Amino acid sequence: MLGGTVGDMSLPLHEIAEANHRILDPFTDAQLMEVGEVARVKQGTRVLDLACGKGEMLCRWAQDFGSRGVGVDISEVFVTAARSRAEKLGVADWVVIEHGDAQTFEPEPEAFDIASCVGATWIGNGVAGTIDLLRRAITSDGLLLIGEPYWREPPSPEAERALGDDVAAVNAEFSDLPGLVDRFNAAGTDLVEFVLADEHSWDRYVAAQWWTLRQWLDSHPGDPLTPDVQTFLDDSQREYLSYQRRYLGWGVFVLRPSR
Numbered sequence: 507m508l509g510g511t512v513g514d515m516s517l518p519l520h521e522i523a524e525a526n527h528r529i530l531d532p533f534t535d536a537q538l539m540e541v542g543e544v545a546r547v548k549q550g551t552r553v554l555d556l557a558c559g560k561g562e563m564l565c566r567w568a569q570d571f572g573s574r575g576v577g578v579d580i581s582e583v584f585v586t587a588a589r590s591r592a593e594k595l596g597v598a599d600w601v602v603i604e605h606g607d608a609q610t611f612e613p614e615p616e617a618f619d620i621a622s623c624v625g626a627t628w629i630g631n632g633v634a635g636t637i638d639l640l641r642r643a644i645t646s647d648g649l650l651l652i653g654e655p656y657w658r659e660p661p662s663p664e665a666e667r668a669l670g671d672d673v674a675a676v677n678a679e680f681s682d683l684p685g686l687v688d689r690f691n692a693a694g695t696d697l698v699e700f701v702l703a704d705e706h707s708w709d710r711y712v713a714a715q716w717w718t719l720r721q722w723l724d725s726h727p728g729d730p731l732t733p734d735v736q737t738f739l740d741d742s743q744r745e746y747l748s749y750q751r752r753y754l755g756w757g758v759f760v761l762r763p764s765r
């Protein structure tokens with residue numbers, strides 16, 4: 507779900523593919539906690555997470571660092587999972603998960619120390635718009651976290667030819683790492699830290715979905731969603747193996763509004 511605009515039509519497919527995932531991005535639990543450490547999350551830090559998925563970041567940070575969180579997500583399936591996770595980890599008093607559209611969510615101004623959008627910058631029509639959405643929620647010395655893909659290197663001509671429009675669409679949207687930082691700067695923020703995914707953590711995110719999808723197909727013969735689920739699986743493997751694994755990076759970038 508990281509490679510660009512994800513409309514509502516594909517949400518059920520992601521809910522199926524990520525049924526066994528807690529983290530809906532290419533990070534392991536260790537990398538998720540590392541972001542919390544580099545962003546200096548501590549007892550009482552107030553975190554807003556737009557498009558929070560299953561709320562794993564808020565719940566694990568509350569559990570280990572003692573932070574408090576508000577998460578918003580449009581998927582009822584993910585919101586239900588996030589609330590259960592908060593209960594299971596004993597942090598339901600500190601983590602509130604709201605079901606809703608992050609594009610229209612209106613946080614209390616300056617009520618948070620950190621505001622994040624990890625893997626869903628389409629909610630603000632891109633990086634700059636998402637930074638604008640988040641910025642109003644934080645205090646004057648608050649931080650923003652953006653999880654975003656970038657090109658590790660441009661896709662080869664062979665990959666571009668093989669994937670045609672897929673790569674062209676992704677190409678139009680993503681930058682290389684310095685270009686991404688330029689976009690953060692142009693949106694009025696400075697990069698203060700980052701944690702990057704690696705090939706292993708990407709594999710855990712993407713390849714782990716394939717077996718889940720096959721199990722779903724095996725157990726839902728004749729389901730109206732079957733053709734879409736099969737295409738989703740085929741496309742995921744083709745795109746990941748043809749270009750994403752080699753060329754696409756991903757990270758969570760810790761930003762501070764420019765002073």
Ligand SMILES: C[S@@+](CC[C@H](N)C(=O)[O-])C[C@H]1O[C@@H](n2cnc3c(N)ncnc32)[C@H](O)[C@@H]1O
Pocket residue numbers: 507508512517528529530531556557558559560561562578579580581584606607608609623624625626629
């Ligand atoms: C790639 S997942 C990332 C989830 C979570 N941040 C994580 O890293 O585990 C993208 C998330 O965006 C959510 N989403 C998509 N459009 C949204 C919207 N308009 N408002 C709120 N959530 C949205 C999806 O339901 C999904 O949970």
